[in-house]
Amino acid sequence: xxxxxxxxxxxxxxxxxxxxxxxxxxxxxxxxxxxxxxxxxxxxxxxxxxxxxxxxxxxxxxxxxxxxxxxxxxxxxxxxxxxxxxxxxxxxxxxxxxxxxxxxxxxxxxxxxxxxxxxxxxxxxxxxxxxxxxxxxxxxxxxxxxxxxxxxxxxxxxxxxxxxxxxxxxxxxxxxxxxxxxxxxxxxxxxxxxxxxxxxxxxxxxxxxxxxxxxxxxxxxxxxxxxxxxxxxxxxxxxxxxxxxxxxxxxxxxxxxxxxxxxxxxxxxxxxxxxxxxxxxxxxxxxxxxxxxxxxxxxxxxxxxxxxxxxxxxxxxxxxxxxxxxxxxxxxxxxxxxxxxxxxxxxxxxxxxxxxxxxxxxxxxxxxxxxxxxxxxxxxxxxxxxxxxxxxxxxxxxxxxxxxxxxxxxxxxxxx
Amino acid sequence: xxxxxxxxxxxxxxxxxxxxxxxxxxxxxxxxxxxxxxxxxxxxxxxxxxxxxxxxxxxxxxxxxxxxxxxxxxxxxxxxxxxxxxxxxxxxxxxxxxxxxxxxxxxxxxxxxxxxxxxxxxxxxxxxxxxxxxxxxxxxxxxxxxxxxxxxxxxxxxxxxxxxxxxxxxxxxxxxxxxxxxxxxxxxxxxxxxxxxxxxxxxxxxxxxxxxxxxxxxxxxxxxxxxxxxxxxxxxxxxxxxxxxxxxxxxxxxxxxxxxxxxxxxxxxxxxxxxxxxxxxxxxxxxxxxxxxxxxxxxxxxxxxxxxxxxxxxxxxxxxxxxxxxxxxxxxxxxxxxxxxxxxxxxxxxxxxxxxxxxxxxxxxxxxxxxxxxxxxxxxxxxxxxxxxxxxxxxxxxxxxxxxxxxxxxxxxxxxxxxxxxxxxxxxxxxxxxxxxxxxxxxxxxxxxxxxxxxxxxxxxxxxxx
Numbered sequence: 001x002x003x004x005x006x007x008x009x010x011x012x013x014x015x016x017x018x019x020x021x022x023x024x025x026x027x028x029x030x031x032x033x034x035x036x037x038x039x040x041x042x043x044x045x046x047x048x049x050x051x052x053x054x055x056x057x058x059x060x061x062x063x064x065x066x067x068x069x070x071x072x073x074x075x076x077x078x079x080x081x082x083x084x085x086x087x088x089x090x091x092x093x094x095x096x097x098x099x100x101x102x103x104x105x106x107x108x109x110x111x112x113x114x115x116x117x118x119x120x121x122x123x124x125x126x127x128x129x130x131x132x133x134x135x136x137x138x139x140x141x142x143x144x145x146x147x148x149x150x151x152x153x154x155x156x157x158x159x160x161x162x163x164x165x166x167x168x169x170x171x172x173x174x175x176x177x178x179x180x181x182x183x184x185x186x187x188x189x190x191x192x193x194x195x196x197x198x199x200x201x202x203x204x205x206x207x208x209x210x211x212x213x214x215x216x217x218x219x220x221x222x223x224x225x226x227x228x229x230x231x232x233x234x235x236x237x238x239x240x241x242x243x244x245x246x247x248x249x250x251x252x253x254x255x256x257x258x259x260x261x262x263x264x265x266x267x268x269x270x271x272x273x274x275x276x277x278x279x280x281x282x283x284x285x286x287x288x289x290x291x292x293x294x295x296x297x298x299x300x301x302x303x304x305x306x307x308x309x310x311x312x313x314x315x316x317x318x319x320x321x322x323x324x325x326x327x328x329x330x331x332x333x334x335x336x337x338x339x340x341x342x343x344x345x346x347x348x349x350x351x352x353x354x355x356x357x358x359x360x361x362x363x364x365x366x367x368x369x370x371x372x373x374x375x376x377x378x379x380x381x382x383x384x385x386x387x388x389x390x391x392x393x394x395x396x397x398x399x400x401x402x403x404x405x406x407x408x409x410x411x412x413x414x415x416x
Numbered sequence: 417x418x419x420x421x422x423x424x425x426x427x428x429x430x431x432x433x434x435x436x437x438x439x440x441x442x443x444x445x446x447x448x449x450x451x452x453x454x455x456x457x458x459x460x461x462x463x464x465x466x467x468x469x470x471x472x473x474x475x476x477x478x479x480x481x482x483x484x485x486x487x488x489x490x491x492x493x494x495x496x497x498x499x500x501x502x503x504x505x506x507x508x509x510x511x512x513x514x515x516x517x518x519x520x521x522x523x524x525x526x527x528x529x530x531x532x533x534x535x536x537x538x539x540x541x542x543x544x545x546x547x548x549x550x551x552x553x554x555x556x557x558x559x560x561x562x563x564x565x566x567x568x569x570x571x572x573x574x575x576x577x578x579x580x581x582x583x584x585x586x587x588x589x590x591x592x593x594x595x596x597x598x599x600x601x602x603x604x605x606x607x608x609x610x611x612x613x614x615x616x617x618x619x620x621x622x623x624x625x626x627x628x629x630x631x632x633x634x635x636x637x638x639x640x641x642x643x644x645x646x647x648x649x650x651x652x653x654x655x656x657x658x659x660x661x662x663x664x665x666x667x668x669x670x671x672x673x674x675x676x677x678x679x680x681x682x683x684x685x686x687x688x689x690x691x692x693x694x695x696x697x698x699x700x701x702x703x704x705x706x707x708x709x710x711x712x713x714x715x716x717x718x719x720x721x722x723x724x725x726x727x728x729x730x731x732x733x734x735x736x737x738x739x740x741x742x743x744x745x746x747x748x749x750x751x752x753x754x755x756x757x758x759x760x761x762x763x764x765x766x767x768x769x770x771x772x773x774x775x776x777x778x779x780x781x782x783x784x785x786x787x788x789x790x791x792x793x794x795x796x797x798x799x800x801x802x803x804x805x806x807x808x809x810x811x812x813x814x815x816x817x818x819x820x821x822x823x824x825x826x827x828x829x830x831x832x833x834x835x836x837x838x839x840x841x842x843x844x845x846x847x848x849x850x851x852x853x854x855x856x857x858x859x860x861x862x863x864x865x866x867x868x869x870x871x872x873x874x875x876x877x878x879x880x881x882x
Contacts, residue, residue, distance in 0.1 A: 053765070122583070122601075123593050125767050167757045169777040183779040188755075190782060192789040194871070197864050199848030204868055206850070207843040208785075211876050214835050221724065225776050225877040232778035282764055287568045287580045337576020338568055343583070373598050 045268050046393055047277045047308075047323040048145070049257070050170065051301065053284030054124065055327035056294060056341050057348035057376075058365065061111055064092050068367035073333045077291045077340070087111065091364055096299035099306030103352055108309065110351040110412035113362035114379025120329060120345040124285070127328040132171035134386055134403055144386055145276055146175035147402050148394065153275065154178050159235035160267070162276030165260040170278055179231035180276070186239040186263070191232070209233050242270055249314025250307045257281040258304040265311045268320055275394070284327060288338035301325075305352055322353040322393045322413065326382075333367060334374050345375040349385065355393065355414045362410075383407045419714045421450045427828045428722055431882045432679050433457040433711060434509025436735040439825055454711040458547070458704060460508035468506055472498065486745065492526050495536045496753060496760045497746040503734045504744065514546035514707070515539065516730060517678050519760070520768035522557040522589060524566035526761050533622035534562040535761050547704035550671055550696070554590060554653050559626040561613045567766060570612040573632040577605040584766050590656045592670045596641065603638040607652040610634075657701065668693035668701075675706055680716055681724035682772055688715060722831075723881040726775050729756035731882065732784055736791060736874055737800070739827055740807060744800040748790055755783035776880065788874040792867045804866050813862060816844035816855045823869055832878045844869055 063069050064081045084092030085101040091111070093101050103109045117136045121127050130136050134144035142150070145162070153161040154177035164170055164182040173180040183189045191208050193201040212229040216222060246266040252258035260279040267274050281301060286294050305323060312318040330347030346365070362380035371377050384407040387399040392413035400406040419425075426445040430437035434457065437445065445453040456463075475486040476498065487501070488494035499519075503512040519542060526535050538560050545553040557563050558581075564570050567581035582605035586596045596604075610633030615623040638647050640655050647655065657667045672692035676684035691713070692706050699705035710716060727735065733749045733756075736742070753760050757780050758769055769775075794801040807826060813819050820840045824830050844865045847854040855861060873879055 121593075122598065123587055124765060125587075126593055164777075167755065167779055167783075168774060179778065181778040183782075188782070188786065189779065191875075192782075192786045194789065194793045194864070194868055196793060196795065197868070200846075200864060200868055203843055203846040203848070203850060204872065207839055207846075207872050208875060210839045210842075211836050211872060214833055214877075221726065221773070221881055222877040224773060225726070225880050228776050228778060229781050229875075229877065232781045235778055236782070285765065287578055288571050336571075336578050337573055338571030338578045340568070340571075340578070342579045 043320055044393060044395075045264075045275055045277060045321050046145075046389065047261070047264055047279070047321055048172065049301070049305075049323060049325045050172075050278070050280045051284050051297075051325055051327040052128075052280055052282040053286075053327070054127075054329045054331055054343055055284045055347060056286065056290065057113075057330040057346070058333065059290075059294060060094055060097075060298060061087070061113070061348045062092050062094065063090065063365050063367065065090050066365070066367045073367060074335055077335050088360055091360060094295065094298045096295045097302035099302040100350070100352075101302075103306060103309065104358065107358040108352055108354055108356055109358060110356040110410075111360045112349045112351065112380060112385055112410065112412060113360060113364050114346045114376065115326075115349055115362065115382050115385055116329070116346040116376075116378035116380075117382050118378060120375070120378060122329065122343040122345070124328055124343070129171065131326055131328055131382060132174075134383055141174070142176060143170070143172035143174045144402060145172050145278075146178070148390065148396065149173070149175045149178040149180070149276070151401065152394070152396070156273075158273045159231060160238045160272045160274050162274060162278070163235075163267070164278040164280075165263050166278065166280055170280065173276065173278055179228055180278075181231065181235040181239070183239070184260075186242050189232075189239050190236045205233070238272060242266055242272070246270075248311050250310035252307040252311070253300060253303040255281075255300040255304065257300055258307060261304050261308040262311070265308055265315070265317075268312065268317050269315045286331075286340050287336065287342060288340040290335075290340040305350075309352070319354045322351065322355050322389070324352075324385075324389055325350045326385075330376060332374060333370055333376060345371070346378050346380075351389075351412050355416075357412050357414050359412065361412050380410070381407055384410055388413055419450065419717055421453075422446070424722075424831060425450075425717045426453060428717060429453055429457070429711065430509075431735075431828065432716075432725070434513055434738075435503060435731055436739050436828055436882075438739055438741060442828075450712070454708065457510040458708045458711065460511045463507050465507055468502065471505070472501060475501070489536055490532050492532055492535075492761060493750050495532050495539070496750040498536070499539060499760065500730070500734065500746045500749050503730065504737045504742075504746070504749075510707075511543060511546060514703075515543040516728075517674075518542035518546060518553070520763070520771075521674065522553070522560075522563065523763050523766065523768040524560075524562040524761075525763050525765075529562045529565045531562075531621040531624075532761075534565070534624060538562040539761075547707060548702075550667070550701045550703055551653065551657050553703070554585075554657065555650065557589070558585065558608075558611065558649055558653065561624040561626060564611070564613050564626070565624075569608055572605060572609050572611070573629075574606075574609045574634040577602060577609060577634070579605045581605075582608055585653075586656060588767055590653075590667045590670060591659070592666075592673075595659075595666055595670075600640055603640050604652055604656075606634040606636070606638050607640065607647040608649050611649045664690070665693055665697050668696035671696060671703070672706065675703075675710060677771075679707070679710055680721055688713070723878065725882045726772050727880055727882045728769065728771060728775060729753055729758035729780070729784075730760060732756065732880070733787060735882075736788065736827070740791070740802045740870070742791060742800060742802050745798070746800075748787070748800040752783065752787040752790075755786070756780050757783075781875075784880070785871070785875045789871050792870045792874070795863075802867075802870075804863060808862070808866060810857065810859065810862050813857055813866075816841040819844045819855070819865060819869060823866065823873060827870075827873050827879060829873055829876070829878050832876070836876060836878065840869055840872060843872060 062079050062084050064084045070078045083095040086092040132143045133140040162180045166182050169182040193204040212226040252262045264277045331341035331344040365376050383403050387407045388410040390396040390399040423446050427442050478485045487497045506512050541556050568578045569581040572578040579601050583601045587593050610629040612629050613624040614627035641659050659666045669689050672689045673684050695706050695709045808822050845852050845855045
């Protein structure tokens with residue numbers, strides 16, 4: 001049997017070029033990885049989907065049996081009760097989310113309700129940083145998956161142990177000892193050189209790596225940038241393999257999330273030993289004229305996720321993937337005068353995949369019990385959400401080593 | 417602390433107050449002395465820019481038989497080119513550098529505003545008030561049509577307040593997060609009700625102008641930062657900008673931190689913030705006074721201040737175009753913004769761009785390299801390109817070291833590590849098989865290695881930093 005691509009990269013080309021270019025990762029660190037994470041995690045990929053802007057949970061998973069929803073708070077922008085896609089007789093999906101409903105019916109969706117953190121901050125930016133770092137006090141510089149990566153992935157010599165399909169690196173993935181690549185188009189992901197002098201190209205690439213491998217007596221910004229440049233050079237060699245002809249087994253929506261998830265499927269199917277994939281989908285800050293925009297966004301999310309799992313099913317890889325969504329906050333319960341919603345607190349999130357345990361976790365929103373600012377009270381600590389993923393999907397033996405403290409397990413991910 | 421005014425200091429000032437200088441420009445700044453050099457940036461109204469304005473007038477009008485101009489100001493890419501053109505060619509670099517700061521601070525995105533004319537109008541307003549009183553700039557932005565659309569104040573009406581602008585006015589624009597309560601946000605939103613836009617019936621979106629709708633304004637009493645009255649937006653801005661706490665002016669410290677982070681380095685020390693904030697108070701909130709003071713501070717020229725800032729994509733595009741005296745129609749530069757992560761006039765959210773090391777990830781490293789490679793290897797007669805023989809005299813390039821020295825001076829990299837210089841010398845002298853002994857000082861060698869070395873230098877960590 002021929003080597004699979006991952007083995008090929010690490011044993012063959014990878015050792016000759018990638019590790020030669022980037023000695024920091026060439027140290028034998030595999031043992032460290034095995035010590036930290038049980039072998040159950042190998043082959044598993046976590047796909048993080050950030051819904052940026054603050055998704056309106058109440059129009060996503062609708063408490064349609066609560067009379068206050070259509071009668072008081074969402075008189076004009078609310079989803080008509082007769083249109084919701086019922087989940088459990090109490091809550092129902094926005095009708096534009098037929099793809100998510102199909103996944104629910106297939107037993108592949110866990111809905112996490114009331115997720116927030118204590119004393120919610122209604123600033124996009126503060127709240128986003130709290131979610132990225134899993135630290136309401138914002139004392140952590142690194143992201144929560146960055147801290148995971150420093151423990152589990154540093155030294156694995158794999159330049160594609162995780163990546164963001166994005167033009168910028170989300171703080172969730174900011175680590176000290178791992179630089180996750182960020183790219184939106186693998187085809188243009190390389191160090192371009194003088195096309196008129198192809199014979200000089202190898203000299204230019206060699207000099208590019210050399211000028212980014214300086215010794216610095218003290219840590220400084222040059223050193224940080226050089227490391228990013230070196231990791232770019234080494235991961236581009238790997239990504240050249242990804243860019244080679246992939247035939248999806250499903251039709252993805254044309255939106256940016258669909259295209260990003262298609263690239264995620266390519267990476268999963270290509271078997272590059274990747275364990276973290278991160279995509280961002282924006283536009284959820286709907287202060288005005290929300291309904292049309294938001295419904296279309298939810299359709300985009302739902303269709304893209306459905307296509308992603310259809311594709312992986314077709315490739316025989318669905319069991320390798322678990323997808324989780326997050327957004328910095330939910331929105332104000334009372335719609336505003338602009339047919340939109342202002343910033344709120346607790347939100348609803350989805351865990352999707354064959355290993356998700358179908359169900360609704362956390363208490364459903366109770367519109368009769370709002371806080372002093374008219375927001376939903378915080379019910380499920382977001383670190384419980386993260387901790388469950390770390391423990392039951394990424395097989396971290398002690399999630400507190402990443403999150404600082406232990407939090408109750410939600411049980412929304414199957415244990416193996 | 418005394419301040420040593422030398423060529424490196426002049427080069428540093430040119431990078432920070434502008435976008436970097438050519439060797440001749442640095443020499444001229446050096447000869448002016450510190451005060452003269454700072455004045456040449458800060459007192460920019462004295463510099464004639466009529467040639468620039470004439471060029472822009474020509475480039476924004478269609479040349480028959482073409483029906484669209486080179487820079488079509490009805491499009492996003494057209495206004496991107498217009499702004500880039502100013503940054504590359506203006507003789508008032510600080511005017512554009514300040515406008516770029518305000519562009520990211522009081523930002524509005526075309527994805528939501530959906531009209532390039534209104535976005536361009538905002539940019540012009542920011543430029544006209546760039547070094548004025550902070551109060552005037554904040555008020556102008558509060559009445560700016562693009563901003564009113566972007567942060568929803570046009571739907572902020574009595575009885576149904578929309579908090580979007582009120583929150584960002586305090587959090588992002590004047591005070592900083594957690595300097596106010598949620599109650600202050602909702603009260604400020606009430607003061608801002610009725611501050612909207614209007615246009616004559618049947619006209620285009622670009623005709624929107626500020627309009628006060630008295631019927632939509634909440635004339636009741638509001639309590640903002642502890643002060644109660646029937647405040648309107650004017651009053652409220654005054655309350656915000658005059659607010660004090662135990663450490664003095666809150667907005668003064670906020671603006672001081674902003675300017676320090678933009679011009680000097682991140683995480684400003686308390687003493688520097690206090691120093692600049694005191695200038696804010698004593699100058700009646702003059703941005704010019706603060707910037708002028710900052711460029712005279714010895715700390716600004718300290719070695720640890722050099723190379724402490726990451727060039728934003730815009731700066732990374734503009735700097736080599738200026739330093740290499742490139743010819744450009746701004747097409748490639750404008751098209752290079754998005755891949756580098758700075759879609760000018762179209763930020764993802766109200767905060768603008770995070771900046772600093774957030775600019776640098778593996779994808780943007782390559783996007784930057786793609787731009788510089790295209791800049792230095794375009795040997796055609798059109799597009800964005802450099803003139804190698806005009807940049808360096810062939811006869812001055814006897815050895816690989818001569819090549820490195822000349823180009824490092826051109827790009828302001830003369831202080832690069834000796835090890836970097838050794839890598840560059842080795843490159844210049846490398847044959848296609850990697851062995852040494854290539855350099856022969858022929859026109860063909862100059863064309864290949866000068867272009868190749870410029871690409872390497874521009875993609876070094878030293879050049880990503882400013």
